Amino acid sequence: MDATGLAKLLSPDGWALLSALPPYEEARAMVLSDRLRREGIDPELTAAALTQSRLRAKAHAKFDTFADGMLFTPAGLEQATRLTVAAHHARRYVAAGVTKVADLTCGIGADSMAFAGVGLTVLAADTDELTAALATVNLRHFPEAVVRHADGLAIDFAAEGVDGLYADPARRSSGKRLFDPKAYSPPLDSVLALRAQVPALGVKIGPGVPHAALPPDAETQWVSVDGDVVEAGLWFGPLAPDGPGRSSLVLRGTSARVVRDELGGAAPDVGPVGGYFYEPDGAVIRAGLVAQIAHEVSGRLVDGTIAYITSDTLHASDAATGYRVLDTLPFGLKRLRTYLRERNVGRLTIKKRGTAVTPETLRKQLDLHGNEEATIVLTRVAGSQQVIVVERL
Secondary structure, three states, X not given: OOHHHHHHHOOHHHHHHHHHOOOOOHHHHHHHHHHHHHOXXXXXXXXXXXXXXXXXHHHHHHHHHHHHHOOOOHHHHHHOOOHHHHHHHHHHHHHOOOOEEEEOOOOOOHHHHHHHXXXXXXXXXXXXXXXXXXXXXXXXXXXXXXXXXXXXXXXXXXXXXXXXXXXXXXOEEOOEEOOOHHHOEOOHHHHHHHHHOOOOEEEEEOOOOOHHXXXXXXXXXXXXXXXXXXXXXXXXXXXXXXXXXEEEEEEEOOEEEEEEOOOOOOOOOEOOOOOEEEXXXXXXXXXXXXXXXXXXXXXXXXXXXXXXXXXXXOOOOOOEEEEEEEEEEEOOHXXXXXXXXXXXXXXXXXXXXXXXXXXXXXXXXXXXXOOEEEEEEEEEEOOEEEEEEEEEO
8 A cells, every 4th residue: 555545545535435445355356456446435545444354364363352443464463473472572661661662663553552451651663664654543533642654773862861772674575584683674783882871772683583693681582472473572661670581471361471590591401291281382393491391390301302291190281282192102003004094093183393293294194084094103211202192181
């Protein structure tokens, strides 16, 4: 969508058209487009409205029903923070006593909405004029939020009364994901330099960041939502009250759990497969905190290089998925096929870690046709390839 399409969409007729569209269905989009054009609706307005209808439908995964009153670009939606995660960002600023946040790279305004929603004054900026315009629309219900088409890094924070900073640098170029922080837009080093002016700085980065690249004065927190690792955040100064280090925020449904290293970096034990099996949440694994979960479930690793935990006793964990172990056998295609066919298995869930076997290829090779279902874990146990047959607790 260009500026002309946005202007038409924001007209009274355009906004009314967008509000009147039925829930988006890809299969009916072309038919609906043709009907609107036959009714005399401007083709450019029709295209803009249908594009927004499609993006709003996709945005429900991140914004729930808030999406129905927002405007998006494809790139802006891709990078936007989920509102559930943005709410946790906002709480950090409130807890730190921040009163005015500068959202330096506001995008479509997701984090700014969360900041304003908890009562913070917000100065949001974006270097792209169209994006800033969309953020202005999305923040229209928050009089305490101001959006500027500007370089957020060039703001005079002292003159503006800003006492908290937040940035979400772009990590894609021409649709490709960027892994080098120097290639972010703006570069990560340029953002981090601002903490000399305003110590309360938060920066959203990609979850694949290597531990060696982490600033030593930051709390780095990996975040997962219902098992999907969605981001890592760097938090400085009063936004990191527990001090530098690594943590994970595990969001599952309505529950939230923060996992920190309470063992002083102690390595977990390694031992044989017991009666229960635990798969730590991805955010816990990325943060290097598997030992903490092993301690909580009185468990041990099945292999010193694999982030799978086993225990002899049943424990509930809000940062790991638990299974009951039904059987363990050495890996072998013929042996496994016979085992599963004897149990009439036709639907198989395959989990793996520490093996080159691909689930899709293995599923074809097994050629199962039974009526039962099963879950298997392909992994190393004490260095040898094993199959652990489990059922989810």
